[in-house]
Amino acid sequence: MSFLEVRDLHLDVGGFELTGMGLNAEKGDYVALTGPSGSGKSLLLETVIGFYAPKKGSIFLEGRDITALPPDKRQISIVYQDHMLFPHMDVFENIAYALRKKLRDKKQIESEVQQIAGILGIDGLLHRKPTTLSGGEKQRAALARSLVVRPKLLLLDEPFSALDMRNRENMREVLKKAIREYRTTVLQVTHDFDDIWSLANRVVIIRQGEVMQEGDPESVFRQPSPDFVADFLGTNVLKGKVRALEGKLTVLEILDRKRDSNLEQDESKDRNLNQSQKQTQSQSFEIYSADPAEPGEEVSISIRPEEIILARGAVESSARNTLKGIVTGISKKEHLVLVEMEIGNSGSEDSSSGNTGQGNSETGISELKAVVTPTSCELLDLGIGKEIYAVFKAANARIIR
Amino acid sequence: MQSVRKFWTKESCTGKPREKNCIRDSCTNNSYVRNSCVRNSWFRNATIGISCFFTFLLFLAVGTLLFVLKPSELFSALMSEEMLYSMELSVLTASISTFSVMCCSIPTAYALSRFSFPGKSLVKTILGLPMAFPELVLGLALLLLFGQGFLGPFLETFGIRVPFSKLGIVVAQFFIAFPYAVRVIYSTFEDINPRYEQVSRSFGYGEFETFRNVTLPMARSGLFASAVITFARCIGAFGAVLILAGGSYMHTEVLPVTLYLNISYGNLEMAITSGVLLMLIAFLAILSFERFEGGRL
Numbered sequence: 001m002s003f004l005e006v007r008d009l010h011l012d013v014g015g016f017e018l019t020g021m022g023l024n025a026e027k028g029d030y031v032a033l034t035g036p037s038g039s040g041k042s043l044l045l046e047t048v049i050g051f052y053a054p055k056k057g058s059i060f061l062e063g064r065d066i067t068a069l070p071p072d073k074r075q076i077s078i079v080y081q082d083h084m085l086f087p088h089m090d091v092f093e094n095i096a097y098a099l100r101k102k103l104r105d106k107k108q109i110e111s112e113v114q115q116i117a118g119i120l121g122i123d124g125l126l127h128r129k130p131t132t133l134s135g136g137e138k139q140r141a142a143l144a145r146s147l148v149v150r151p152k153l154l155l156l157d158e159p160f161s162a163l164d165m166r167n168r169e170n171m172r173e174v175l176k177k178a179i180r181e182y183r184t185t186v187l188q189v190t191h192d193f194d195d196i197w198s199l200a201n202r203v204v205i206i207r208q209g210e211v212m213q214e215g216d217p218e219s220v221f222r223q224p225s226p227d228f229v230a231d232f233l234g235t236n237v238l239k240g241k242v243r244a245l246e247g248k249l250t251v252l253e254i255l256d257r258k259r260d261s262n263l264e265q266d267e268s269k270d271r272n273l274n275q276s277q278k279q280t281q282s283q284s285f286e287i288y289s290a291d292p293a294e295p296g297e298e299v300s301i302s303i304r305p306e307e308i309i310l311a312r313g314a315v316e317s318s319a320r321n322t323l324k325g326i327v328t329g330i331s332k333k334e335h336l337v338l339v340e341m342e343i344g345n346s347g348s349e350d351s352s353s354g355n356t357g358q359g360n361s362e363t364g365i366s367e368l369k370a371v372v373t374p375t376s377c378e379l380l381d382l383g384i385g386k387e388i389y390a391v392f393k394a395a396n397a398r399i400i401r
Numbered sequence: 402m403q404s405v406r407k408f409w410t411k412e413s414c415t416g417k418p419r420e421k422n423c424i425r426d427s428c429t430n431n432s433y434v435r436n437s438c439v440r441n442s443w444f445r446n447a448t449i450g451i452s453c454f455f456t457f458l459l460f461l462a463v464g465t466l467l468f469v470l471k472p473s474e475l476f477s478a479l480m481s482e483e484m485l486y487s488m489e490l491s492v493l494t495a496s497i498s499t500f501s502v503m504c505c506s507i508p509t510a511y512a513l514s515r516f517s518f519p520g521k522s523l524v525k526t527i528l529g530l531p532m533a534f535p536e537l538v539l540g541l542a543l544l545l546l547f548g549q550g551f552l553g554p555f556l557e558t559f560g561i562r563v564p565f566s567k568l569g570i571v572v573a574q575f576f577i578a579f580p581y582a583v584r585v586i587y588s589t590f591e592d593i594n595p596r597y598e599q600v601s602r603s604f605g606y607g608e609f610e611t612f613r614n615v616t617l618p619m620a621r622s623g624l625f626a627s628a629v630i631t632f633a634r635c636i637g638a639f640g641a642v643l644i645l646a647g648g649s650y651m652h653t654e655v656l657p658v659t660l661y662l663n664i665s666y667g668n669l670e671m672a673i674t675s676g677v678l679l680m681l682i683a684f685l686a687i688l689s690f691e692r693f694e695g696g697r698l
Contacts, residue, residue, distance in 0.1 A: 051599045071602040084600045088618040097614070101605035149604060 001063050003027040003185060004153060009047060009057035016043045018209040021057070025202070030179070030186045032200035032217070040209040041189040045155045048187065049076045061152060072101075077146035078155040081162055083138040085130035085145070091117075092126040095145045102149055116148045119178050136167035140174065147182050154179070156188040160195065172198050193235045193302060194398070218300075236303040236368050242293045243286070249320065249394050250293045252301060253284045254366055285343065285366075288320040291399035299399045307396040308370035310339065311389040312380055320394040325368060327386050330377070337377045339370045341388055466680065470673055478674035486651055487659040487675065494567065494655060495635035498574035502582045502631045507624070510586035511612070515595065531580045540573060540644030547572065547645070569646030570653055574635040582631045589623025590616070626693040633686035637679055 006023040018040045025031050033041045046052050048059055050071035058067045066074050077098075085094050095113045103109050117123040120140045130138055139159060146154060159175075160168045176199065179186055190196060196203055196217050204214040213220055218237075240252035293299055314322055329340035343366045368390055372380075382388065470478075478484060512518070513525060531539055547553045547563035556563065563569050593616060601611040617624070639657035646653040648662060656675045663671035 046599070049599070049603055051602075070607075071599065072605045072607055074603070075605075077603055078600060080596055080600075082594075084594065084596050086597060086601075086615060086619070088621075097601075098604040145600075146603075151603075 001060060003029070003062060004048075004187070005060040006044070006048065007058050007060070009044070009059070010055045011043065011047055011052055011057075012055065013043060013052060016040050016209075018043060018047070018054070021206075021209060021211060023204060023211065025185060025187065027185055028183065029202055030200045031188070031202045031204060032196045033187065033189045033204050033206055034191060034196065035206035035212070037191075039206045041206050042157050043209075044206070045078065045157050045187065045189060048153070049078050049155055050074050075149075075151055076153045076155060077149060077151035078157065079139070079142050079146045079159045081158040083130070083142040085138060085142055087130055090127050090129050091122065091133070091141045091144075094130065094141060095126075095148050098145045098149050112148055113144075116144045116178070119181055120144045120147075120174055135163050136171060139163060139171060143171075143175065143178065147178055147184065150182055151184065154184045154186045156186060156190075158189050158191065161191065168192070168194070175199065193304075197300075197302060236305065236308075238287070238301045238303070238366055238368075240287065240299060240301055242295050242297045242299065244295060245293075246288075248290065250289045250291060250399070252287045252289055252293075252299070252397075252399075254287055254301070255284060285323065287323075287397050288394040289397040289399050290393075290395040291397075293399050302398045303368070303392055303396055305338065305369045305371040307392055308368065309391040310370055310372055310376070310380055310382070311391055312387075314389055315391065317391060318393070319391045321390075321392050321397060323368070323390045325388055325390060327382055327384050327388050328367075330382055330384065332374070336371050337374055337382075339372060339377070339382060339388075341368050341370070341390065342366070343368050343390065463680065466673065466676055470670060470677075474670050475674055475677070478670045479678075481671065483651060483654070483659065484671065484674060487654050487656050488678065490567070490570070490653075491636050491655040494570045494574060495632055498571050498578060498635040499628055499632045501571070502575055502578050502635075503624070503628055506579060506582035506586055506627070506631075510583050510590055511616070513583070514587050514590035528580050528583055531576060532584075536577060536638070536640030537644060539576060540641035543573060543576060543641060543645045564645060565647040565649070565653065567646070567653060570642050570655060573641040573645040574638045577638040577641055578631045578634040581634055582627050585627035585630060586620070586623060589620045589627070592623070593619050622693045626690045629686045629689050629693070633683050636682050 002024040004023070004025040006021060009018050009021040011018045016038065021040070021044060023031075023044070033044065035041055043052065047054055050066070050069060054067065058065055060066065061074070061076070085091070086097065089097060092113060095116065096109050099109045099112055103112070113126070114123065117126055120143060122137060122140045122144060125133060125137055125141065130141065133141065139162075143159070160171050163171060172195065186199075188195065188199070200217055202214065203217045203220045205212045205220065238254050240254040242250055243253045244251045287301060289301060309319070311322075314324070323343045325341035325343040327339060327341050329338075331338045331340075370390060372382075380388070509528070513521065544564055547556070547569070553563065561568065563572050597615050597619065598611050601615045602608070606614065636655075637657060639661070642648075642653075642655060643658060643661070648654065648658040650662065654662065656679050660672050660675040660679070663669075663675070
């Protein structure tokens with residue numbers, strides 16, 4: 001039995017419902033729950049912690065059925081998006097309050113509080129009231145309060161979504177450090193792909209109270225189920241190798257991802273290995289990223305669809321990356337249009353030698369998704385099979401490890 | 402400000418007569434919106450005018466009450482035996498009533514705000530009734546309940562007499578103020594995100610501990626405001642008190658009863674003095690209510 005096991009959970013709380021939700025997590029796992037809003041992610045967390053009693057189904061923690069236990073007996077902590085620090089206590093009191101049920105000794109409480117405050121970098125704020133803190137500081141204090149009791153399971157309900165970009169990255173680092181230190185199993189609800197990439201080792205995609213897909217982040221984003229793509233825009237993930245550093249920019253060579261995955265499925269791996277490596281080399285293209293990396297390092301690059309600008313010709317602009325591709329799909333999504341394209345080598349010097357042998361009809365070596373407004377879709381006269389240029393800044397090509 | 406802008410933009414864009422002249426872009430333009438706020442509209446002027454006029458009338462009425470008596474007359478009426486008795490009894494009964502109202506309305510409001518139980522909406526409706534109910538009718542109903550109903554004789558066997566006694570004053574005040582207190586405290590609890598309580602529960606604190614450590618301290622400004630309003634309601638309660646406790650001279654005589662008795666004898670000085678006292682209490686109550694209700698911690 002897994003460390004945390006949620007079985008066939010049914011619950012209906014006016015508007016949100018879970019219908020047969022099942023979930024497993026091993027000790028030390030960092031599970032990211034994601035999916036469109038209203039899909040029941042937060043409801044799942046609040047059922048696991050015991051604020052809602054399920055209509056049907058059961059929850060096991062460390063092999064023990066906790067479905068009927070009140071929240072105060074479960075040893076599970078939660079951090080909400082809006083921190084929920086008690087406004088009538090200062091930061092120290094907030095953290096110490098969490099400990100008081102566990103520890104009686106004042107000195108011990110104080111040293112525990114100091115320890116977690118040191119890890120999360122809030123030791124200077126202990127005697128401030130929550131209202132005087134910035135968003136990032138509040139969230140750190142809330143995290144400290146939840147971690148200090150060393151919970152069996154830590155639940156995070158979109159903990160960073162109220163923070164700005166810089167704070168978010170900062171928080172991720174701090175969180176990583178803290179959960180390593182406290183060896184906590186984490187279940188996090190998030191809409192942020194960066195959270196998933198940098199923190200989680202498992203992703204669970206939820207839609208309308210049901211698990212749609214689950215697995216490690218890479219495989220889930222590589223082969224998202226069609227429904228998932230339609231409902232919930234994914235980010236572009238390309239695999240690459242750092243070739244060189246040019247000033248502050250990192251030059252990445254994007255590898256042929258189709259060849260890679262075909263290879264994995266191929267039974268006669270060894271025979272094709274050499275051939276495929278050659279092809280990869282000849283079919284690569286370059287992407288500039290502003291994130292630092294070591295030359296020779298193998299990394300993934302994430303580019304958000306909304307950060308890609310589409311152009312009909314190769315434009316000269318301040319954006320470092322211009323990739324030529326062919327439109328392979330156009331789909332409307334509420335007030336936006338999702339454009340899918342295949343990116344190939346722009347000069348296609350190897351166009352004759354590429355894609356032989358495998359019977360692969362596509363010309364490109366990587367897929368890219370971009371989001372545009374219907375108006376620009378019309379202006380660009382987009383259509384399947386047409387040539388298009390994808391333009392994006394080096395700062396928007398993020399390196400994921 | 403946001404909502405005001407939205408209102409004006411919407412108003413000027415969707416209003417039929419203006420639609421023709423309204424270019425799409427200029428509607429979302431801020432300067433256009435601001436201009437339409439500044440422009441004199443009859444509706445704006447009318448609403449402001451009405452609000453100022455009646456505030457002025459009210460101010461005038463209160464001012465008259467305050468300044469119609471000479472300070473010496475006011476002082477002698479204030480120091481009369483009857484007034485002192487009435488003041489003392491008012492403060493005593495209102496304090497007891499306020500305390501009991503708070504003791505009962507805090508759990509009631511919490512239950513209504515946090516739990517769902519069968520008949521909850523019925524409880525809410527019945528609790529709201531006395532607010533729209535004429536006080537006299539409430540007094541009559543209480544008199545029947547504690548007088549001839551089964552409750553009266555039952556209490557009498559323990560030597561407790563409610564009608565025409567000082568206890569009757571407290572009972573009447575309690576029923577007058579209770580619904581108001583519940584309403585204020587209810588909205589205070591509603592404003593507190595239950596997630597605060599849930600977080601406290603997750604640290605191992607039980608329901609009552611969480612209520613004591615988290616909910617109550619967070620609600621304290623609302624609780625204080627509600628206590629003030631309750632006290633003012635209790636001091637000012639008249640109809641129900643008169644019917645249930647009877648308005649007997651120097652026995653069940655509280656400030657509103659003093660006003661009533663003296664005005665029927667034609668003793669204006671005493672009547673006005675008790676009026677001034679009642680008004681001062683109300684004024685102080687509203688002042689502190691405004692100060693504390695919804696106040697940040």
